[in-house]
Amino acid sequence: MDATLLNVKSVYSFAVLLLLSIKSLDTKAQSPNYMGDDCHNTTQKPLSGEYQTNLNSILSWLSTDAATSKGYNHYSFGNNTSGNHAVYGLYDCRGDVVGYFCQFCVSTAAREILQRCPNRVSAFIWYDFCMLKYSNENFFGNVTVDPSWHVVGTKDVSSAEEIQKGEDFMRSLIRKATLVTNQLYYMGGFNLSSSQRRYGLVQCSRDLTNDGCRQCLETMLAQISKCCEKKLGWFAGSASCLMKYDDSMFYLFHNQSSTVPEAYRKIAKQGIKMSKILIISFSVIGSITLLCFSVYCFWCRSRPRKDGLIPHTVRLSSYQNVQTEETLNPDLPTIPLITIQQSTDNFSEASKLGEGGYGPVYKGILPDGRQIAVKRLSQASGQGSEEFKNEVMFIAKLQHRNLVRLLACCLEENEKILVYEYLSNASLNFHLFDDEKKKQLDWKLRLSIINGIARGILYLHEDSRLRVIHRDLKASNVLLDHDMNPKISDFGLARAFSKGQKQANTNRVMGTYGYMAPEYAMEGLFSVKSDVFSFGVLVLEIICGKKNSGFYLSECGQGLLLYAWKIWCAGKFLELLDPVLEESCIESEVVKCIHIGLLCVQEDAADRPNMSTVVVMLASDTMVLPKPNRPAFSVGRMALGDASTSKSSNKHSINDITISNILPR
Incomplete structure (x- = not known):
């Protein structure tokens, strides 16, 4: 069998080399x-x-x-x-x-x-x-007209009348680019005579305003009279804008035209020539592929299967930013697509558990009777590939009773699918924020959930092989098993820290307003203290039974953190308590949890405790807790409702607002 596999690899290598050769030919042509x-x-x-x-x-x-x-x-x-x-x-x-x-x-x-x-x-x-x-300097929005360049053609303009018509035409393009369409570019043509046509294009760097674009283009046009107006074809430009004029249509598509221009016809002709090479090449590759597939099927059939999962090393070489093989779990099995389709009744609506920005989640039943949750990457998900990679990198290596278990993945037929253990009680927010379902969450159960979440975060921060910052802790990302034990899920935004690393920063802030630490939301700085802040918000939500993101819309007229802070300062601790807990709660435990929650949401990250300290505080009845400082109020008030505003997703159910505060336009 080893010899057979070696031959397969050799044939496969030949096919890859042939494909790369064809690819290089195509690349050079364009x-x-x-x-x-x-x-x-x-x-x-x-x-x-x-x-x-x-x-x-x-x-x-x-x-x-x-x-x-x-x-x-x-x-x-x-x-x-x-x-x-x-x-x-x-x-x-x-x-x-x-x-x-x-x-x-x-x-x-x-x-x-x-x-x-x-x-x-x-x-x-x-x-x-x-x-x-x-x-090294911020030039976004700045108009740069110096230095500028120009290129002229070899043919001369036939008359002064054409010079004037050409100038008027280019001015009309400037007006359309900056006033009519606001696209900062425009292209088109006009009939100089019954047999002659002229074409032009104007464009600005699209970080400019309309006024900045117009200023740059008019400066370029003013230079044309000195260098280029007597030539039939010319180009002028700077780092901020450009314009071009010619007697042949040089652009690919007109703004309103549906016809195929000459530029694409030439490319199509090149494609016809290339297709002859491709037909011959792929005929050979087709035969090779068929041989490889036959040997592979025979090899797969000869291997033992267990629980419908095929042990196989996960290969994610196509994903960028995978730093080392150490970050992947070589033992994570794959599951055949046909098995997933059968277990979910071919992804039927009846099997769907929820829908998020990543894509739909389905309930499935494996042939051995095990229930699974199937997370399927939507083709329209702009961020899904990155999240898929993160899930495999992190959660596949993390094993803890308070983390959801990733069982397998599937990478067949352009599908990206993750298979999790099925948790029958859905997410925490499904129960906590429903007026009827929350009645099942008595104080003892809520305290158990708080402790379980804390232990799960502590494992991520200090006890796992990777030091992981989750970055999107919230009630909808805490799932509950049949015994109502909490399990942290959704590692799509997680990041791993190297040994000794304290914090990191990013210009792409992604997470959920209401749970985001102020230094992360405003400056892109994240650390273990960012997760501590999110945990603190969760604790206060569990105690009061209301969402931080929509709390200020209630009769209180203010955000949850501000309301909790005022109650704490006034010594009226139990006014924060969910009314359904009045009979089951232990007052000293409620006060301690409010105290810990306020310590976790302090505005200065340095003041917040580590999760190891939080776990100790939760377990101790005698430990003297420090006085909390003022929490951050502004972050929670920025979330107005439940509609998603980003590519980050509410994966398992209808979540709070998720934002993607990206610097580029």
Whole structure:
């Protein structure tokens, strides 16, 4: 069998090499045309290690983002760190260029800008389809007209009348780009005569305002009379805007046209030539694939199966940002897609448990009778792939009675599916915030849930193989098993800290308002103390039976944290208590939990206790607790309702607002 597998690997390697060869041919045929660069007259000198790291990160991010955005974006890295290490970056594809053309152009620019402008703290490069710029200073929204460049054609304009018509036409494009459409770009053509037609394009970097764009374009147009107006074709531009005029249609798509332009016809002709190579190549590959598949099926059938799960190493090499193999669980089994389809009645509506930004969650029953929860990545989920990777990286390696268990995953036929243990009592918010169901949660059970959540977080922070910051602790992400034991779920936003690391920062703040620590919501700083804050909010919610995010809409007229703080200062502790707990509660335990909750939500992260201290405080009846300082009030009041406003998801049920406060537009 080993020899057979070796032969399969050899054949597979040959097929991969053949595919890569074809890919390289196709790539070379579509390389963007380099137009110019400017290193901003900065001197060439070695960059600091942190600046180089941030620069590499932002160039990588811009290259990746170009595949999914609308053709432009800007971003910054390291602006929350000490020292002058911040890097600001921007890419902008031509208005008629999106998708593969945009991504390929931006990726090329990100790679070549380091070669053409080595060891520069700021640089700008542009191609026929895109431009890319980075700097150590925030240039977003600034109009840059100097330096500027121009390129002229070889043919001369036939008359002064055409010069005037051309200028009037370009002014009309400027007006349409900045006043009519507000898109900061426009392209079109006009009939110079019955047999002649002219075409033009204007575009600004889309971080500018309409006024800034108009200022830049008019400055470029004023330069045309000095350099280019007597030529039939010309191009003029700067780091902030460009314009082009020619007698042939050079753009890919007109703003309102549905016809296929000449540029795409040429690409299509190249595709026909390439298809001849592909037909021959894939005929060979098809035969090879069939052979590989047959051997693989025979191999799989000969292996023992257990509980419907096929032990198999999870391979996530296609995902970016997977740092080391150590972060993955090599023992996480995969489950055949056909088994999942059968267990969920082919993902029927009757099997659906809930819907979130990640995608739907279904209840399934394996052939051996075990119940499972099936989390299926929606094709429309913009963030789902990143969350899928995080779930496999973190929860697959974490085993604790207060964490939900990940049983397997499925990566067949472009599906990304996670299989969890099924928890019959749904999520904490399903019970806690329902007027009837909350009556089943007496004080003893609520205290048990608080303790269980605390132990689960403590395990993540201090006792697991990875030091994990959850970043999205909330009532809807606490599931309850048949004995009402709490299990923390949803590790899509989790991050692991290295040994000795205290905190990290991000420009992409993702989580849920009402549970987010102020330093994370406002500055992107997160640490174990961020989770402590979320835990404190959970404790206060469990005690009062109301959501922090919507508390101020009630008769109290103020947020939960502010209300709890005022009650604490007034010594009226039990006014915070859920009325359904009056008969079952132990007053001293309620007061202690309110005290601990307020310690956890203090505004200064340094004042909050670690989870190890929290667990000790919960267990002790004699420990003297410190006086809490003022909590953060503003974060909870920013959540107005329950509608989702981001790509972060409410995975298992209808959750609180989840935000994605992303710097780029």
